[in-house]
Amino acid sequence: MRAPLICREIINHQRYPIDLADDPRRQTAVEQVRAELATDGCAVIRDFFSEAGLAALVDEAEARKPQAYYSPSKYNNVYLNDGNPDLPPDHPLNVRMPRNNGFVTSDLFGEETSARRLYYWEPLKLFLADCLGKDELYIYEDPVSNMIVNVGKPGQEFNWHFDTNEFTITMLLQPASSGGIFEYIPGLRSADDEHYADVRRVLGGDRARVRQLELDAGDLQFFLGRYSLHRVTQNTGDSDRLVLIMSFTDAPGMIGSKERVMNLYGKMTEEHERRQVFTDGLAD
Numbered sequence: 411m412r413a414p415l416i417c418r419e420i421i422n423h424q425r426y427p428i429d430l431a432d433d434p435r436r437q438t439a440v441e442q443v444r445a446e447l448a449t450d451g452c453a454v455i456r457d458f459f460s461e462a463g464l465a466a467l468v469d470e471a472e473a474r475k476p477q478a479y480y481s482p483s484k485y486n487n488v489y490l491n492d493g494n495p496d497l498p499p500d501h502p503l504n505v506r507m508p509r510n511n512g513f514v515t516s517d518l519f520g521e522e523t524s525a526r527r528l529y530y531w532e533p534l535k536l537f538l539a540d541c542l543g544k545d546e547l548y549i550y551e552d553p554v555s556n557m558i559v560n561v562g563k564p565g566q567e568f569n570w571h572f573d574t575n576e577f578t579i580t581m582l583l584q585p586a587s588s589g590g591i592f593e594y595i596p597g598l599r600s601a602d603d604e605h606y607a608d609v610r611r612v613l614g615g616d617r618a619r620v621r622q623l624e625l626d627a628g629d630l631q632f633f634l635g636r637y638s639l640h641r642v643t644q645n646t647g648d649s650d651r652l653v654l655i656m657s658f659t660d661a662p663g664m665i666g667s668k669e670r671v672m673n674l675y676g677k678m679t680e681e682h683e684r685r686q687v688f689t690d691g692l693a694d
């Protein structure tokens with residue numbers, strides 16, 4: 411059996427020595443991400459993993475893939491909530507689109523896994539905070555969804571939606587051989603305005619503001635998904651698309667709502683029953 415990699419061996423340390431606080435290569439990466447986020451709400455660090463690191467992460471995801479949760483042929487609005495019957499059927503709250511990909515949840519990754527050890531690696535968290543221009547980041551404490559693998563099988567898609575979190579950190583482990591393209595519209599809504607008319611236009615097929623992102627295996631992506639509508643197009647290839655998603659928050663102690671966790675991941679814990687849940691007034 412292969413010896414487990416230490417965290418700096420999982421990443422492409424030669425190119426991104428993120429644990430060396432004063433290294434100019436680290437600073438260059440931070441500045442690049444900040445610039446891209448400022449203009450686009452989206453940033454990519456290419457080839458973030460070492461070859462061995464990527465292989466280990468793919469192996470872990472593949473081994474757990476049979477346990478991925480696929481919600482039974484769901485049709486969701488972009489807020490992943492129940493909508494509003496008092497509004498017209500073409501209101502964004504009532505437009506439902508298919509979403510049929512799966513998730514390998516956090517609880518399936520033990521402490522020995524490379525994915526989990528990397529998630530809890532302090533230098534990674536400090537680096538990501540720097541990239542996002544935050545004083546401090548905290549581990550998202552949701553025991554079901556804080557570090558997950560998204561599985562998109564051939565034929566599957568993850569339709570237009572907003573995220574609960576302000577930002578998301580994703581790592582593409584395996585792209586689709588065809589399709590499975592990440593599409594987004596930066597800053598379509600804001601913290602105090604849903605911009606329903608703009609959302610409605612996109613759902614009606616208007617592509618004027620839609621951007622596409624080319625991603626390869628090993629790319630680390632930052633995305634401001636709370637305000638940017640986004641989707642992954644249908645996987646039209648013959649292999650699974652695998653994405654590792656690590657979630658961090660601005661404040662400690664945050665978890666998801668039980669409704670959302672049940673909807674997306676098919677399970678919840680006593681924590682979800684007990685804890686006060688974060689909300690900022692948006693439709694979710």
Ligand SMILES: [Fe+2]
Binds near residue numbers: 571572573635
């Ligand atoms: Fe998302």
